[in-house]
Amino acid sequence: MHLFPARASNSARGSRWIRAAAAVGDRAAWFSDLHVDSASALVVFLQQAAAADDGGDDDDDDDDIILRRITAGKLPPKISPLIDLPLPIIGPLLNFIMTLRNFKKIEQTEQFGEVMRIPFLFSTAITVVSLEGLKIGLSCKSQGKKVLGTQQAESINALWGRKSLSNISGSEHSRVKKLLHPTVSVKIVANYVSRMESASEDWLRDVVEPALGKPTKMYEPVRRFMMEMPLRLVLGLGDAAPEVGIIADRRAQGCDNLSDTLSEMIKQGQLTDEEMEDQMVTIMLAGYETTAAVMCVAMHVLPMHPEVLEKLRKEQEGIDGPVDWAKFESMTYMLNFVKECLRHHGPVLSFFRTVTDAFEVGGYKVPQGYIYQYHLAAVQRNSVEQPEKIIPERYEDPSNPLNQPFGFTPFGGGEYLCLGERFAKMEICVFLRALVMRYNWTHAAEDPRMMYAPLFLHFTDDLPLIFTRL
């Protein structure tokens, strides 16, 4: 599947993308430096799309979304990554960086306890690896009182936008989120099931088939693949949409017959253009790396769990294609397997909030003004027996801690609960169905390397696998 065909059918869009991509080059490097890897990868993807899309006139580029933002000089000067704090004291920072590696956090907890303090010169972060800490982080409340507010690095703010769901709070956040829910409803996401199925089949044909029998690095190709789907969902790109996701053009041309997120937002007529733009950028960035990571975790664990693979195949063999929403919902074993992948190596390590009011966690006082880091991945992984093992049946047992409130939170919770959960699960299940029905595979490297860098799970050796046809 190619989102942007090598020859663009028409268009104003070619020149716009090419000019913006040219301007963006060094900014992409800026992002890589900061390890804001997802932004960097998306920029490269867009540049390549521009290169493929070579037609066009000299239309103005007012509406280019990510590119305009990146080239508009809105970015803050280069300072420390992630939480934009003043210069740190070296020891704690090194410690902090080291803990991002895989599940070192769990080992650290054994050494230092579940609540750790990271002093910086002018500020302090508290990092909490416990269920109690997670509950406070997700609900933003302690003992019923609101104690946490949003906290994003200035660099992320600049890229995602000040009106991004991730950067707004309180009644503004509730209003925008309420308006966004219908744009990712079952009705909308269901439209993408068959697209995801055919896109997955095309992708397997293009990427896996030519590599049969040879070690092939899967992580990067999967990531690139997963960049395309949010762009389709959000902007309708490559589908019926008349233009490259442009708010003004879309409004002018009418979108009554379109059902992507942007068209739905325009039809609602309740969000400003800035609000819509920021949500689109947010969804594009939030929506691909996470999903790609889960698909790769699935590919990583399945060769070590042949009994699970067999059950997955059995379930899928009982479901005739093509898949639709009802068939997707009937994939209960597959859904439970995907949950296990999310538990085994949740794609999101942790999140940050700002302490707006002092509170206590794990017997420690957390003062106002501190930064609060709560951990999703490590807490969940630790919450079951035999955490290394993939056991989809865990989700069938109501007494399992995973099935208790806050027991399973890879998509977050509370007011900031992931907007794309439904879409993500559909994408992953439909992709895995296509994969397990066609191939067997083994690891080409003995010890696949995974790490959180900085907050999202990455396969640093690109997950080399060897596929054979079933």
Ligand code: HEM
């Ligand atoms: C397996 C895949 C995914 C995982 C594990 C995941 C995880 C998360 C988590 C943990 C949050 C909460 C952030 C916080 O507490 O501040 C979140 C928020 C969000 N996610 Fe996802 N996500 C995934 C896929 C997606 C997809 C596919 C989309 C879009 C189509 C998406 C869009 C969003 C948005 C817009 C938010 C912000 C919600 C808000 O602030 O109210 N995510 N996600």
